[in-house]
Amino acid sequence: MPHAKIRKAVIPAAGLGTRVLPISKALPKEMLPIVDKPAIQYIVEEAVRSGIEDILIITNRNKGVIEDHFDHVPELEARLASSGKDDALQELNGITRLANLYFIRQKETRGLGHAVGCARSFVGAEPFAVLYGDDVILGDDPACGQLCRAYEEFGLGVVGIKEVTPEQILRYSSLKVENLRDNLYRVTDMIEKPSPDKVLSLFSILGRCVLPPAIFDILDRTPPGAGGEIQLTDAMLALARTQGMTGVDFTGKRYDMGNKLGILQATCEVALRHPEVGDDFRKYLKELAATL
Numbered sequence: 001m002p003h004a005k006i007r008k009a010v011i012p013a014a015g016l017g018t019r020v021l022p023i024s025k026a027l028p029k030e031m032l033p034i035v036d037k038p039a040i041q042y043i044v045e046e047a048v049r050s051g052i053e054d055i056l057i058i059t060n061r062n063k064g065v066i067e068d069h070f071d072h073v074p075e076l077e078a079r080l081a082s083s084g085k086d087d088a089l090q091e092l093n094g095i096t097r098l099a100n101l102y103f104i105r106q107k108e109t110r111g112l113g114h115a116v117g118c119a120r121s122f123v124g125a126e127p128f129a130v131l132y133g134d135d136v137i138l139g140d141d142p143a144c145g146q147l148c149r150a151y152e153e154f155g156l157g158v159v160g161i162k163e164v165t166p167e168q169i170l171r172y173s174s175l176k177v178e179n180l181r182d183n184l185y186r187v188t189d190m191i192e193k194p195s196p197d198k199v200l201s202l203f204s205i206l207g208r209c210v211l212p213p214a215i216f217d218i219l220d221r222t223p224p225g226a227g228g229e230i231q232l233t234d235a236m237l238a239l240a241r242t243q244g245m246t247g248v249d250f251t252g253k254r255y256d257m258g259n260k261l262g263i264l265q266a267t268c269e270v271a272l273r274h275p276e277v278g279d280d281f282r283k284y285l286k287e288l289a290a291t292l
């Protein structure tokens with residue numbers, strides 16, 4: 001029996017981005033470019049390709065530029081139209097029509113769990129997807145859509161998971177999992193930033209989840225955890241332990257735009273595939289590599 005179709009998504013984008021300072025001082029890390037598009041546009045496009053219709057972006061007082069990116073710029077559009085730059089004009093107009101976008105500000109930076117809690121009235125009584133604003137995942141089958149299908153099949157909260165290295169797991173979340181079939185797992189326990197003796201497995205939650213609306217009451221009761229922040233993982237733990245959650249080891253390549261190396265990897269790999277600059281960039285990279 002299929003469960004509800006996921007129609008709404010939340011993109012938390014109100015973090016301080018301390019790992020990518022100084023660029024994130026005045027420029028939101030979610031607006032960092034991957035060749036010619038900001039990270040958050042790739043994420044919105046993934047949500048749209050996953051069948052999402054309404055998207056709430058959680059911002060804060062320094063992130064108005066995110067809202068501007070998805071809006072019209074009449075004087076720029078008029079200039080493109082009058083100079084016959086139809087392709088650029090079409091692309092710009094396409095960005096404004098991607099989805100129904102909504103914005104709300106997280107008034108204090110109290111953690112990812114607190115940011116998701118700001119979405120309560122937008123979400124209402126439906127299950128919804130969460131796409132972390134600094135995690136870009138590129139692939140033919142959108143990662144968010146893979147999680148939505150798992151929700152429709154099992155009717156439980158879903159987390160996007162991947163195996164990480166023993167060093168990374170200490171900075172991420174660690175999950176207790178049992179394989180269901182193929183890339184699907186049952187998740188029954190989790191811990192955020194475990195000490196080495198508390199690691200449950202090398203599977204970690206990366207960048208995407210689908211949550212039932214019951215998460216909001218749980219978040220209201222969740223005290224600050226690791227780093228003094230309200231951790232979404234701590235709230236999801238309550239779901240995992242009571243009802244269980246589904247883990248999807250999604251296909252697609254994830255780029256962590258909240259970390260300097262991740263930004264460089266994304267730029268390099270997307271540039272190599274880019275229709276306009278890909279060939280020249282490949283040539284340049286080969287020449288450069290020969291000198292290393």
Ligand code: UTP
Pocket residue numbers: 012013014015016017018019020058106108109110111112114115132133134135258
């Ligand atoms: P991160 O923990 O990766 O973001 O949160 P951060 O706090 O900006 O990172 P550092 O450690 O300071 O570099 C994952 C996602 O949750 C959002 C972030 O914008 C990011 O997209 N977030 C985090 C919020 O929206 N609000 C918060 O209070 C914290």
